[in-house]
Amino acid sequence: MSATAPLPQAPRTSLVESTISLIRTQIESGAWKVGQRIPREPDLAAMLQVGRNTVREAIRVLSHAQVLEVRQGDGTYVRSSVDPAEVMRRVSHAGLRDHFELRAILETEAARLAAMRRTDEDLERLGRLLEARGDVPADGDLAGFIDCDLAFHAAIATAAHNAALAELYRYFSAAVRQNTQAVLAEREVPEPGAAAHAGIVEAIERRDPEGAAIAARAVVAPVIAKLTELLGR
CATH class of the missing domain: 1.20.120.530 (GntR ligand-binding domain-like)
Structure with missing residues (x-):
């Protein structure tokens, strides 16, 4: 898929939770595989049609859950296809x-x-x-x-x-x-x-x-x- 191809727009209520759900869906569906780098923050914000701060917070939550791994200077990678929480x-x-x-x-x-x-x-x-x-x-x-x-x-x-x-x-x-x-x-x-x-x-x-x-x-x-x-x- 294109790095900037739009995904379904996150509802305006609870934007962070909606963004987490949309990112998780991409991972669970296999669109983003374990070990793969996900789109960078600006591209992800454009795809999800939310602000970069919302994307950053969603990535933080999923990193804490060990679903994503942030590698400084390199990008964010899929660490697991399963979110235990x-x-x-x-x-x-x-x-x-x-x-x-x-x-x-x-x-x-x-x-x-x-x-x-x-x-x-x-x-x-x-x-x-x-x-x-x-x-x-x-x-x-x-x-x-x-x-x-x-x-x-x-x-x-x-x-x-x-x-x-x-x-x-x-x-x-x-x-x-x-x-x-x-x-x-x-x-x-x-x-x-x-x-x-x-x-x-x-x-x-x-x-x-x-x-x-x-x-x-x-x-x-x-x-x-x-x-x-x-x-x-």
């Missing part, structure tokens, strides 16, 4: 059923690995957090319950002793919190109680990977089934 934003805006299906994948494998690799310290921590979690309160501190539930499931991910999985789950926790609250606010959607969660800990304690995976899946499966029913497909 944007990926997580899209995850957080996915539907409830999509969210819980993804959660089932993460928690099932976390429980499986935890049963294989857990230490006595991991087991002791899980026991404490399970007791603190308890059952969903009929009335009272719902936010506090969600905190305890997240801490319990995060401890399972930690007990898997897989740094990438633990970090992914930690990063995912904000979306987990938002969607758990949405589910608990909807009375038609079941929330498996302490006994179902205890089944995960028991399988991890006896070092039963398959049993732990089945128990973890069983905790999320009723929610997925009910959401599927509500969606009608």
